[in-house]
Amino acid sequence: MRQSLLFTKTKKEISKEEESVNARLLIKAGFIDKIMAGVFTFLPLGLIVLKKIENIIRQEMNKLGAQEILMPALQPKEIWQKTNRWQIMDDLYKLKDRQGREIALGPTHEEVITPLMKKFISTYRDLPCFVYQIQNKFRQELRAKAGLLRGKEFIMKDLYSFHADEEDLDKFYQKVIESYFKIFERLGIREKTFLTYAAGGSFSKYSHEFQTITPAGEDTIYICQKCQLAINKEIKEETPSCPNCQGTDFSQERAIEVGNIFKLGKKFSQSFDLSFFDREGNKKLVVMGCYGIGLNRLLGTIVEVNYDEKGIVWPKEVAPFLVHLLVLGKEKEVLAKGEEIYQKLKEKKVEVLYDDRKDKSSGEKLVESDLLGLPLRLVVSKRTLEKKGIGLKLRREKEEKIIAEKDLAKYLF
Amino acid sequence: MRQSLLFTKTKKEISKEEESVNARLLIKAGFIDKIMAGVFTFLPLGLIVLKKIENIIRQEMNKLGAQEILMPALQPKEIWQKTNRWQIMDDLYKLKDRQGREIALGPTHEEVITPLMKKFISTYRDLPCFVYQIQNKFRQELRAKAGLLRGKEFIMKDLYSFHADEEDLDKFYQKVIESYFKIFERLGIREKTFLTYAAGGSFSKYSHEFQTITPAGEDTIYICQKCQLAINKEIKEETPSCPNCQGTDFSQERAIEVGNIFKLGKKFSQSFDLSFFDREGNKKLVVMGCYGIGLNRLLGTIVEVNYDEKGIVWPKEVAPFLVHLLVLGKEKEVLAKGEEIYQKLKEKKVEVLYDDRKDKSSGEKLVESDLLGLPLRLVVSKRTLEKKGIGLKLRREKEEKIIAEKDLAKYLF
Numbered sequence: 001m002r003q004s005l006l007f008t009k010t011k012k013e014i015s016k017e018e019e020s021v022n023a024r025l026l027i028k029a030g031f032i033d034k035i036m037a038g039v040f041t042f043l044p045l046g047l048i049v050l051k052k053i054e055n056i057i058r059q060e061m062n063k064l065g066a067q068e069i070l071m072p073a074l075q076p077k078e079i080w081q082k083t084n085r086w087q088i089m090d091d092l093y094k095l096k097d098r099q100g101r102e103i104a105l106g107p108t109h110e111e112v113i114t115p116l117m118k119k120f121i122s123t124y125r126d127l128p129c130f131v132y133q134i135q136n137k138f139r140q141e142l143r144a145k146a147g148l149l150r151g152k153e154f155i156m157k158d159l160y161s162f163h164a165d166e167e168d169l170d171k172f173y174q175k176v177i178e179s180y181f182k183i184f185e186r187l188g189i190r191e192k193t194f195l196t197y198a199a200g201g202s203f204s205k206y207s208h209e210f211q212t213i214t215p216a217g218e219d220t221i222y223i224c225q226k227c228q229l230a231i232n233k234e235i236k237e238e239t240p241s242c243p244n245c246q247g248t249d250f251s252q253e254r255a256i257e258v259g260n261i262f263k264l265g266k267k268f269s270q271s272f273d274l275s276f277f278d279r280e281g282n283k284k285l286v287v288m289g290c291y292g293i294g295l296n297r298l299l300g301t302i303v304e305v306n307y308d309e310k311g312i313v314w315p316k317e318v319a320p321f322l323v324h325l326l327v328l329g330k331e332k333e334v335l336a337k338g339e340e341i342y343q344k345l346k347e348k349k350v351e352v353l354y355d356d357r358k359d360k361s362s363g364e365k366l367v368e369s370d371l372l373g374l375p376l377r378l379v380v381s382k383r384t385l386e387k388k389g390i391g392l393k394l395r396r397e398k399e400e401k402i403i404a405e406k407d408l409a410k411y412l413f
Numbered sequence: 414m415r416q417s418l419l420f421t422k423t424k425k426e427i428s429k430e431e432e433s434v435n436a437r438l439l440i441k442a443g444f445i446d447k448i449m450a451g452v453f454t455f456l457p458l459g460l461i462v463l464k465k466i467e468n469i470i471r472q473e474m475n476k477l478g479a480q481e482i483l484m485p486a487l488q489p490k491e492i493w494q495k496t497n498r499w500q501i502m503d504d505l506y507k508l509k510d511r512q513g514r515e516i517a518l519g520p521t522h523e524e525v526i527t528p529l530m531k532k533f534i535s536t537y538r539d540l541p542c543f544v545y546q547i548q549n550k551f552r553q554e555l556r557a558k559a560g561l562l563r564g565k566e567f568i569m570k571d572l573y574s575f576h577a578d579e580e581d582l583d584k585f586y587q588k589v590i591e592s593y594f595k596i597f598e599r600l601g602i603r604e605k606t607f608l609t610y611a612a613g614g615s616f617s618k619y620s621h622e623f624q625t626i627t628p629a630g631e632d633t634i635y636i637c638q639k640c641q642l643a644i645n646k647e648i649k650e651e652t653p654s655c656p657n658c659q660g661t662d663f664s665q666e667r668a669i670e671v672g673n674i675f676k677l678g679k680k681f682s683q684s685f686d687l688s689f690f691d692r693e694g695n696k697k698l699v700v701m702g703c704y705g706i707g708l709n710r711l712l713g714t715i716v717e718v719n720y721d722e723k724g725i726v727w728p729k730e731v732a733p734f735l736v737h738l739l740v741l742g743k744e745k746e747v748l749a750k751g752e753e754i755y756q757k758l759k760e761k762k763v764e765v766l767y768d769d770r771k772d773k774s775s776g777e778k779l780v781e782s783d784l785l786g787l788p789l790r791l792v793v794s795k796r797t798l799e800k801k802g803i804g805l806k807l808r809r810e811k812e813e814k815i816i817a818e819k820d821l822a823k824y825l826f
Contacts, residue, residue: 007480007533007542033529035485041529042483050483067420070455070463072448073486073549074566095508095518098553105508105518116446116454120420125772129420136486136549140511153487359538 001321002342003355006030008043010368021216022300023147025312029371031320038144038152040296045372048320050155053295053302054134056186056317057157060179064172066130066159071112073136077102079111083271091140105138110264110290113160114272121286123277124164128172132159134295148300149216149256159291164278169263169287176291180210180259187298188315192305193258196221196230197243203265206235206243210259214304219257222250230255258301264288312373313395321353323412324374328362328381338380341390341405348413370395376411414734415755416768419443421456423781434629435713436560438725442784444733451557451565453709458785461733463568466708466715467547469599469730470570473592477585479543479572484525486549490515492524496684504553518551523677523703526573527685534699536690537577541585545572547708561713562629562669572704577691582676582700589704593623593672600711601728605718606671609634609643610656616678619648619656623672627717632670635663643668671714677701725786726808734766736825737787741775741794751793754803754818763825783808789824 008030018024018034026032031046042050058068077094080086086094086104093105106112113131120126137156144150159176163169177195184190193212200206211221211230223230226247231239241248269275269286278284299318306313316322323345327338338356345352353374355365362381369377377400379391384402392411393400403411421443431437431447439445444459455463471481490507493499499507499517506518519525526544533539550569557563572589576582590608597603605626613619624634624643636643639660644652654661682688682699691697712731719726729735736758740751751769758765766787768778775794782790790813792804797815805824806813816824 005478005480007530007539007544009533033532035525036487036489039485039487041485041525044480044482047481047483065418067418067457068460069457070460072452072454072566074449074452074551076449090511093508093510095506097506098503098555112448112454117420119446120422126420131420138487142511153485 001353003353004357006044006353008045010371018147019145020147020149020300020304021307022149022303025303025307025371026147026300029312029373032148038141038150040148040151045320046299049299049314049318050295052318052320053187053298054155054157057183057293057295058134060183060186061132061157061159064130064159064175064179066132069131069133070135071106071109071116071133073106073138075104075106075112077104079115080104083111083268085111093138093140107137107139108290108292109133109135109158110160110268110288114268114274114288117160117162117286118272118274121162121274121276124279127162127164127276127286128168129162130159130172131162132157132291137294146216146218146300148296149304150218151294151296154294154296156295157293161289161291162274163287163289164276164284166263166265166287169265169289173261173263173289176261176289177208180261180291180293183293184210184212184258186317187302188318189258189298189302189305194221194223194228194230194255196232196255197235198232198260199234201262201264201267203267204263207260207262209257209261211255212258212301212305213253213255214301215254216304217254217256219255221253221255223253225249225251256297256301256304258298259291259293261291262289264290307373310367311371314373314375316375319351319373319375321351321374323350323352323376323378324355324369324372325352325378326355326365326369326380328365328379330358331382333385334380334382337385341378341380341408344408345412350412378408414766416766417770419457419766421458423784431560432558433560433562433713433717434720435562435716438716438720438784439560439713442725442786445561451554451563453561453564458733459712462712462727462731463708465731465733466600466711467568467570470596470706470708471547473596473599474545474570474572477543477572477588477592479545482544482546483548484519484522484529484546486519486551488517488519488525490517492528493517496524496681498524506551506553520550520552521703521705522546522548522571523573523681523701527681527687527701530573530575530699531685531687534575534687534689537692540575540577540689540699541581542575543572543585544575545570545704550707559629559631559713561709562717563631564707564709567707567709569708570706574702574704575687576700576702577689577697579676579678579700582678582702586674586676586702589674589702590621593674593704593706596706597623597625597671599730600715601731602671602711602715602718607634607636607641607643607668609645609668610648611645611673612647614675614677614680616680617676620673620675622670622674624668625671625714625718626666626668627714628667629717630667630669632668634666634668636666638662638664669710669714669717671711672704672706674704675702677703720786723780724784727786727788729788732764732786732788734764734787736763736765736789736791737768737782737785738765738791739768739778739782739793741778741792743771744795746798747793747795750798754791754793754821757821758825761825791821 224242227245389402637655640658802815
């Protein structure tokens with residue numbers, strides 16, 4: 001895309017009230033805009049990144065054999081009373097319509113999916129079954145100061161699984177763990193992400209979280225130096241040794257929760273009487289699991305672990321474009337060569353942002369390019385033409401090198 | 414996809430309270446589920462259709478040069494007070510958070526996009542500019558009885574345009590009209606859709622709607638027999654002749670509004686002081702237009718104008734799959750041939766739903782196939798194998814014919 005057509009612009013200064021790195025960088029670079037604490041607009045570049053994250057997650061969910069649906073945000077009070085959560089969830093947004101009917105704005109969807117599945121599950125032949133959505137959640141968040149890390153409205157992937165017994169749930173649960181690590185790998189945060197033991201529920205001793213190490217994190221985790229699994233603070237306080245390998249040597253880190261998986265057991269199937277007939281004709285309650293990933297938070301986390309003093313450093317798979325092509329200077333040959341390379345990259349289906357703006361100095365363009373943080377920068381200028389080449393610099397590296405045009409393919413296609 | 418893996422099932426009976434054709438058929442066929450009046454879940458097949466509609470609209474918006482963003486549903490009271498709509502919009506959902514702060518659930522986004530664009534528009538060089546989103550809207554709907562035609566929560570594409578003057582707005586407005594007709598063409602409802610004159614606002618005499626003729630429609634329109642433009646009831650009551658060609662011969666029809674375009678003029682740019690410096694350095698207010706299409710309603714409308722007594726008849730571009738492949742009978746050769754054709758279609762990237770279910774009779778499969786309404790049905794059975802072919806039937810036609818396997822390509826690839 002031509003940068004001259006992009007309606008957003010980078011900002012020189014942003015409000016001092018933005019404390020978090022992710023919000024400061026994303027607002028400054030024109031990826032997002034804040035409308036109030038914890039509520040954001042995704043601008044064109046930010047939306048491209050969000051959609052890339054969404055597609056990676058969708059692909060991995062589909063590989064698990066999960067089927068995608070889309071549930072609503074508006075939910076009747078009655079289903080929330082069935083599980084008692086109308087009263088006890090502090091962060092539930094409640095509203096009243098013109099007819100006086102009370103409605104919840106969904107913070108999660110167990111109360112919707114469980115009665116929904118009751119319409120389709122009747123015997124063991126209908127199990128197991130895996131259903132997910134990528135949809136907006138609403139939560140009353142008191143400390144919404146961490147940019148995209150903690151929002152009042154955010155997009156979440158929530159997967160629910162339905163099983164005949166706990167053994168089957170356990171098997172699928174392991175598969176989801178692998179799937180989540182694959183997702184974090186593709187998003188460029190795998191190395192810093194740990195599976196942690198967290199507080200369980202009435203059904204299982206532990207739930208699990210995926211925590212990514214960053215100074216911006218609001219949680220503290222303890223990484224077992226023996227097996228590289230981690231435990232959350234609440235577990236550490238209870239037990240001095242690793243629940244996995246019994247190791248006792250831990251490193252303490254600040255981290256942000258990027259995923260949460262939970263064996264729900266029969267908690268919700270009991271509330272809604274979601275049951276099935278087994279092979280012997282006995283009626284049994286369905287065993288459930290749930291698995292969440294917040295997309296906005298992921299986007300914020302990716303920035304928190306991928307930036308330097310000049311700006312964002314996008315991992316390849318989620319960068320809004322792979323290449324940032326800059327023409328520096330106003331010489332005819334320079335502009336013509338820039339245009340030629342832009343067309344060539346487009347023909348080859350390379351994702352490219354082309355800084356063809358005429359009202360920006362070379363210095364401004366280079367500074368902005370670092371701020372936007374696309375993985376690969378190509379520069380066409382009088383200097384590069386004299387050297388019969390193109391300037392190529394990886395965002396992660398310091399040095400630019402001049403390469404011959406015919407060698408572009410090596411780096412790009 | 415294999416139908417045996419699809420977790421949804423068709424229903425024999427559905428609640429009598431569903432009055433609308435679209436809700437009855439879509440619920441019966443397992444495309445959607447109702448959680449309360451005007452609020453629905455999209456099940457896997459319904460979500461595929463919704464995404465196809467979304468992609469068609471996105472493609473046409475991008476052709477207009479519009480840039481996609483994503484604005485939030487949660488909106489502070491203050492911006493709604495600026496335009497006075499906090500008080501006067503009856504269908505605005507309002508809520509109060511734990512800190513007592515009042516929030517609107519966005520029924521539309523002029524109040525968000527106008528102050529947003531103020532951050533990016535400063536001179537004539539920033540104009541014109543076209544920005545859209547495909548996002549959830551919330552409206553308190555008293556008569557939510559028409560299935561997807563009238564919802565409390567629904568996905569809408571809303572496009573906003575920003576211009577230096579009214580002439581430029583007029584030009585773009587015409588382009589959007591063409592773009593909308595292109596969308597309705599691709600969605601299979603073009604023939605029944607008319608551009609109508611509707612009540613304007615303070616800025617322009619008329620706004621325009623796109624109305625699709627169907628007995629399920631809640632509006633009455635008058636189609637000019639001379640120029641094929643139409644006028645809404647409120648206009649007909651004011652003026653006896655066509656505003657376009659002055660014709661006076663009209664046919665009266667029931668119709669549903671599937672799109673609305675509106676010249677906002679300076680109404681919102683005034684409220685938020687969205688202005689720019691022109692070539693001469695004078696400060697002027699930006700001229701705006703807005704252009705909406707409700708996706709849920711479109712989906713409902715497509716069904717209302719494309720069904721018969723047996724079920725839905727999906728237009729090709731929005732059908733969840735192009736082909737419904739059925740194996741009838743349990744003979745080994747039949748199952749093997751079905752599997753072979755399924756693999757072949759998948760290799761050729763043909764979108765195919767494969768009814769490989771073993772617990773359904775041939776009669777049940779055929780009835781369900783008509784209900785689901787995919788454009789092209791292929792049948793493999795003992796009968797077709799004896800005739801050395803495959804049964805092929807278009808959903809829109811009555812007769813099945815037997816074709817040779819090698820001729821499949823003619824119909825599909």
